[in-house]
Amino acid sequence: MIITVLGLVALFGPLLPLPDPYAQNIMKALKLPSTDHWLGTDQLGRDLLSRIVAGSRFSLLIGFGAVLVGMAIGLPFGMLAGFYGRGLDRIFSWVIDILLAFPGIILALAIVAVTGPGIGNLIFAVGLRTIPVFARVSRAETLSLRQRDFVEAARALGCRPYEIMYWHILPNIVGPLMIVASLQTATAILIGATLSFLGVGVSPEVPEWGSMLNAGRPYMMRHPHLVLVPGCTLMIAMMALNIVGDYLRDRLDPRAIAARG
Amino acid sequence: MVLQYTTKRIIYLIPTLFILSFVVFTLVRLIPGDPVLAIAGPDATPEVLEEMRIALGLDRPILIQYGVYLKGLLKGDLGTSLRTHQPVRSEIWRRLPSTVELAAAGMMISLLIGISLGVTAALRPGNWVDASTRLVSLLGVSSPTFWTGLLFVLAFGYYWRLFPIAGSGTIRHLVLPATTVSLTSLAFITRLTRASLMEVFSQDYIRTARAKGLPPARIVIHHALQNALIAPLTVAGLEFGRLVTGVIVIETIFAWPGIGKLLIDAIQFRDWPVIQGLILTFALIFAFVNLSVDVIYAVLDPRIRLE
Numbered sequence: 001m002i003i004t005v006l007g008l009v010a011l012f013g014p015l016l017p018l019p020d021p022y023a024q025n026i027m028k029a030l031k032l033p034s035t036d037h038w039l040g041t042d043q044l045g046r047d048l049l050s051r052i053v054a055g056s057r058f059s060l061l062i063g064f065g066a067v068l069v070g071m072a073i074g075l076p077f078g079m080l081a082g083f084y085g086r087g088l089d090r091i092f093s094w095v096i097d098i099l100l101a102f103p104g105i106i107l108a109l110a111i112v113a114v115t116g117p118g119i120g121n122l123i124f125a126v127g128l129r130t131i132p133v134f135a136r137v138s139r140a141e142t143l144s145l146r147q148r149d150f151v152e153a154a155r156a157l158g159c160r161p162y163e164i165m166y167w168h169i170l171p172n173i174v175g176p177l178m179i180v181a182s183l184q185t186a187t188a189i190l191i192g193a194t195l196s197f198l199g200v201g202v203s204p205e206v207p208e209w210g211s212m213l214n215a216g217r218p219y220m221m222r223h224p225h226l227v228l229v230p231g232c233t234l235m236i237a238m239m240a241l242n243i244v245g246d247y248l249r250d251r252l253d254p255r256a257i258a259a260r261g
Numbered sequence: 262m263v264l265q266y267t268t269k270r271i272i273y274l275i276p277t278l279f280i281l282s283f284v285v286f287t288l289v290r291l292i293p294g295d296p297v298l299a300i301a302g303p304d305a306t307p308e309v310l311e312e313m314r315i316a317l318g319l320d321r322p323i324l325i326q327y328g329v330y331l332k333g334l335l336k337g338d339l340g341t342s343l344r345t346h347q348p349v350r351s352e353i354w355r356r357l358p359s360t361v362e363l364a365a366a367g368m369m370i371s372l373l374i375g376i377s378l379g380v381t382a383a384l385r386p387g388n389w390v391d392a393s394t395r396l397v398s399l400l401g402v403s404s405p406t407f408w409t410g411l412l413f414v415l416a417f418g419y420y421w422r423l424f425p426i427a428g429s430g431t432i433r434h435l436v437l438p439a440t441t442v443s444l445t446s447l448a449f450i451t452r453l454t455r456a457s458l459m460e461v462f463s464q465d466y467i468r469t470a471r472a473k474g475l476p477p478a479r480i481v482i483h484h485a486l487q488n489a490l491i492a493p494l495t496v497a498g499l500e501f502g503r504l505v506t507g508v509i510v511i512e513t514i515f516a517w518p519g520i521g522k523l524l525i526d527a528i529q530f531r532d533w534p535v536i537q538g539l540i541l542t543f544a545l546i547f548a549f550v551n552l553s554v555d556v557i558y559a560v561l562d563p564r565i566r567l568e
Contacts, residue, residue, distance in 0.1 A: 098280055098281060104506070105502075105505060105506040105509060106505065106544070109524065109525075109528060109540075110285070110288060110540050111288075113289075113531075114288055114289070114291050190405050191506075193405060194510060197405075197510070198407075198509070198510065198513055199525070210405075210407075213408070213411065217411065220411065220415060224415055224419075231411065234408060235400075235404045238402075238404070239400075242399065242403055243399075
């Protein structure tokens with residue numbers, strides 16, 4: 001439910017009758033919530049509710065963007081490695097090991113240090129660390145499907161390898177991929193927000209939730225709503241994504257179902 | 262056997278670290294902006310810039326530069342910071358103990374409290390302790406470290422001034438940052454302890470112990486916990502990646518003088534020798550922790566050793 005609201009807000013946010021999230025008004029700076037500004041205003045007099053709404057687009061964009069990057073690169077490599085095995089698989093596993101030798105945040109920080117702040121760079125940096133996750137899952141799933149009868153049958157009928165992978169294996173690994181994707185989206189949003197909070201993600205004027213928290217920090221002792229509003233929003237969004245991820249895992253993952261008895 | 266396994270793993274690690282150092286090296290060279298210009302300042306003449314470039318060896322091909330860097334690296338030389346003009350190695354060494362202190366304290370708290378909470382929840386599944394640990398662990402997993410950190414600063418620095426919210430040195434300084442660092446892992450370890458203890462409780466030897474009439478406390482401590490703790494203890498090692506994230510963020514919030522804060526400062530100042538040295542340090546620590554976890558696993562579980 002929360003995710004639906006979040007998605008709708010992100011999609012249709014610009015249509016809502018809200019003040020401009022970038023419009024500054026120093027006269028109205030640091031105001032508490034009121035009828036004019038439901039969640040109050042920030043240090044530059046910008047309406048917090050409109051910034052939160054605008055921020056939902058950025059946060060979701062980072063989350064889904066990063067997962068798409070990870071899936072677009074990780075999935076084909078994982079499937080190829082799982083399907084052909086041997087040398088390819090060995091090289092692949094080695095590269096994955098190297099990628100995993102970095103703690104995720106360090107890798108993302110290194111990329112951002114190179115590319116500088118900006119939303120595209122942030123998506124790429126966060127996406128890079130989801131690549132090995134998707135690659136591993138798709139490799140393992142492909143590996144277990146490769147010898148199954150229906151794949152053998154397709155091969156006997158003269159299907160080309162890419163046809164087998166696309167038509168026969170891919171549809172069967174969509175389930176596990178969806179579980180990983182939903183949990184990874186939560187992690188990606190979190191890392192994106194963390195980088196922005198540290199001041200190395202998106203540029204400070206962009207209303208992303210993490211950067212809003214960072215911007216509100218110097219004022220929070222006198223005006224706690226500056227950090228409470230974006231912080232609570234972020235927490236609720238994360239909780240919703242985690243619950244959905246757990247739910248999907250319980251429903252779709254045969255191992256989890258078996259474990260529950 | 263364990264020794265053999267360990268040696269094999271260390272040998273396997275070496276090429277990975279080499280590749281890693283090369284990747285980091287080239288990556289850092291891709292940072293836009295002229296490092297020489299950054300050192301010399303905007304007033305420097307082109308001649309001065311050229312001289313500095315030659316002095317720093319930046320005019321040579323990148324592979325040669327990497328060779329020079331690698332040679333220094335093997336001697337433990339990580340270069341000189343552009344910002345403070347101190348050797349990177351001493352910059353890192355000076356701040357590493359603070360980070361280790363914070364990380365170790367955080368890990369201790371999450372292990373101690375996580376395991377106790379997990380045991381309490383597993384003993385009486387469904388009661389209020391169990392229910393509240395579930396809620397707390399969901400909250401713990403869902404709240405970003407920087408958010409809980411800020412909440413702590415707000416609560417303790419403003420409303421109840423119990424603990425200092427910035428700086429380091431005393432135990433009192435350690436309380437807030439270490440608690441914040443521990444929270445995410447705490448949630449996870451609680452859940453894991455509960456699950457693995459519940460599983461052990463359903464096994465035959467526990468029923469035998471009960472049938473023998475042993476007191477429940479003795480069953481839990483002597484029989485069940487020994488087996489149930491393997492999972493949370495090994496996971497504690499794997500939790501290290503998350504811990505690193507936490508430490509970097511927390512050091513920034515609580516002005517804790519460790520290597521996480523150093524990294525963020527270095528990125529903002531584009532101090533590439535420091536960035537490079539720190540990324541390598543983090544990767545090295547991470548690799549070492551992973552290795553130790555695998556070795557501990559091999560000690561505990563003979564099946565892995567035989568592979």
